[in-house]
Amino acid sequence: xxxTFFNAAIMAQAWPIILAGLGNTLALSLMVVxxxxxxxxxxxxxxxxxxxxxxxxxxxxxxxFRAFPPLVLLIFLYAGLPFAGLELGGFACVGxxxxxxxxxxxxxxxxxxxxxxxxxxIEAARSTGLTRLQALVWIVLPQAVRAVLPDLLSNTLExxxxxxxxxxxxxxxxxxxxxxxxxxxxxxxxIVAAAAVYFLLLWxxxxxxxxLENRAVASRR
Amino acid sequence: MIQAxxxxxxxGALHVLKGVDLDVAERELVFIIGxxxxxxxxxLRCLNRLEVPTSGSVVVDGIDLLDPRTDLNHARQRIxxxxxxxxxxxxxxxxxxxxxxxxxxxxxxxxxxxxxGHAALARVGLAERADHRPGQLSGGQQQRxxxxxxxxxxxxxxxxxxxxxxxxxxxxxSVLGVMRALRESGMTMVVVSHExxxxxxAADRVMFMDxxxxxxxxxxxxxxxxxxxxxxxxxxxxxxxx
Ligand SMILES: Nc1ncnc2c1ncn2[C@@H]1O[C@H](COP(=O)(O)OP(=O)(O)O)[C@@H](O)[C@H]1O
Ligand SMILES: [Mg+2]
Numbered sequence: 077x078x079x080t081f082f083n084a085a086i087m088a089q090a091w092p093i094i095l096a097g098l099g100n101t102l103a104l105s106l107m108v109v110x111x112x113x114x115x116x117x118x119x120x121x122x123x124x125x126x127x128x129x130x131x132x133x134x135x136x137x138x139x140x141f142r143a144f145p146p147l148v149l150l151i152f153l154y155a156g157l158p159f160a161g162l163e164l165g166g167f168a169c170v171g172x173x174x175x176x177x178x179x180x181x182x183x184x185x186x187x188x189x190x191x192x193x194x195x196x197x198i199e200a201a202r203s204t205g206l207t208r209l210q211a212l213v214w215i216v217l218p219q220a221v222r223a224v225l226p227d228l229l230s231n232t233l234e235x236x237x238x239x240x241x242x243x244x245x246x247x248x249x250x251x252x253x254x255x256x257x258x259x260x261x262x263x264x265x266x267i268v269a270a271a272a273v274y275f276l277l278l279w280x281x282x283x284x285x286x287x288l289e290n291r292a293v294a295s296r297r
Numbered sequence: 298m299i300q301a302x303x304x305x306x307x308x309g310a311l312h313v314l315k316g317v318d319l320d321v322a323e324r325e326l327v328f329i330i331g332x333x334x335x336x337x338x339x340x341l342r343c344l345n346r347l348e349v350p351t352s353g354s355v356v357v358d359g360i361d362l363l364d365p366r367t368d369l370n371h372a373r374q375r376i377x378x379x380x381x382x383x384x385x386x387x388x389x390x391x392x393x394x395x396x397x398x399x400x401x402x403x404x405x406x407x408x409x410x411x412x413x414g415h416a417a418l419a420r421v422g423l424a425e426r427a428d429h430r431p432g433q434l435s436g437g438q439q440q441r442x443x444x445x446x447x448x449x450x451x452x453x454x455x456x457x458x459x460x461x462x463x464x465x466x467x468x469x470x471s472v473l474g475v476m477r478a479l480r481e482s483g484m485t486m487v488v489v490s491h492e493x494x495x496x497x498x499a500a501d502r503v504m505f506m507d508x509x510x511x512x513x514x515x516x517x518x519x520x521x522x523x524x525x526x527x528x529x530x531x532x533x534x535x536x537x538x539x
Contacts, residue, residue, distance in 0.1 A: 204397070204402060205371065
């Protein structure tokens with residue numbers, strides 16, 4: 077059993093491959109998290125415009141991409157669009173898919189944060205001559221982000237986990253590399269190692285999230 | 298200082314202001330009373346264009362607020378407003394609340410803004426509270442910070458919308474004290490409130506508003522002791538019972 081799942085010799089052999097995968101997973105996360113946050117912020121800001129010409133398309137957009145499984149979206153971009161003459165490459169497909177999918181989730185989180193700020197504050201700011209944009213930047217957004225920080229972090233955890241989807245378009249991230257090492261060594265140890273690496277990577281975030289959530293509960297009392 | 302003429306305001310089918318005229322002279326304190334829902338807040342909010350009248354004209358300190366060419370954000374610095382619910386920014390200190398517009402709208406440096414902000418807080422008796430967050434202040438102190446936020450911009454007019462209605466009775470006095478000092482410094486003020494003691498002592502004129510119209514107006518003694526209209530009489534006896 078130990079020989080099968082925790083084989084030290086195989087571990088030593090697979091380690092450099094897995095490490096390269098970890099590097100790519102981190103790089104991918106550093107791309108898709110800001111991309112999703114930017115998309116989400118754009119959606120949340122658009123949602124503050126009350127016009128029905130913005131509101132209905134926005135709602136449809138968010139619903140659509142929240143209901144669309146990200147794996148299906150990614151495979152469609154990667155393997156479907158070439159039939160329309162559009163070959164984007166794995167990296168670009170991952171970027172677009174995450175922008176669309178996680179942007180919709182971040183957008184809903186940020187929108188809730190913005191709506192949690194009492195509208196009277198905006199009126200007070202406007203009454204002192206601040207523009208709508210200044211009120212948003214200095215009054216609304218700082219409070220909105222603080223109010224939903226646990227939700228943002230929780231969503232970010234999911235996003236980092238979701239980067240393993242990139243393995244289906246052959247991006248050499250952690251899971252992909254572990255599978256490579258597994259097929260080279262005919263042993264599942266590299267998969268176990270990848271799982272351990274994911275855990276070590278995400279566990280501090282999970283702890284931080286718990287603390288934020290506990291603090292949020294305590295301050296509500 | 299304020300010339301508002303023929304103000305109508307409709308929210309959809311709801312006709313809230315039905316032709317209100319309001320003239321306020323420099324250094325005058327006009328007091329507005331009236332039942333809930335009669336349009337007092339809406340009227341006040343038309344005076345700094347938080348609400349855009351459906352028709353009519355509003356000129357404050359010579360600036361036509363309804364002219365599309367008017368630089369509204371510049372004009373609003375000249376018109377201070379204090380709200381029933383304080384509307385402070387809870388993530389900023391008292392000083393931060395007072396200096397935000399000084400820096401972002403009036404273009405002062407941080408040092409200049411801080412100096413003006415400290416002076417404004419001192420004027421409302423809160424020099425020692427500059428670094429406190431709104432959540433660490435009593436309601437009365439919060440409302441005084443809100444007044445400091447407005448007066449720091451050196452407005453020509455101050456609008457007060459029920460500034461003491463959300464306060465515990467024992468905290469009302471401190472806010473009224475600051476308003477009285479402001480009045481004595483010569484500030485032009487429009488105050489929506491039911492603090493009749495303050496009105497008697499400080500108001501030049503009291504207006505009674507009902508159902509979107511000014512029913513009658515006059516010196517406090519006349520409106521409170523000898524109102525001409527039955528509706529005014531009814532309203533005043535009602536608030537006196539409280
Ligand atoms: N933004 C708004 N949209 C729709 N109706 C409003 C709005 N603001 C005020 N009203 C309505 O206008 C009427 C007058 O309100 P208001 O001016 O707040 O009265 P008061 O301050 O005298 O209590 C009320 O019936 C209120 O519901
Ligand atoms: Mg009101």
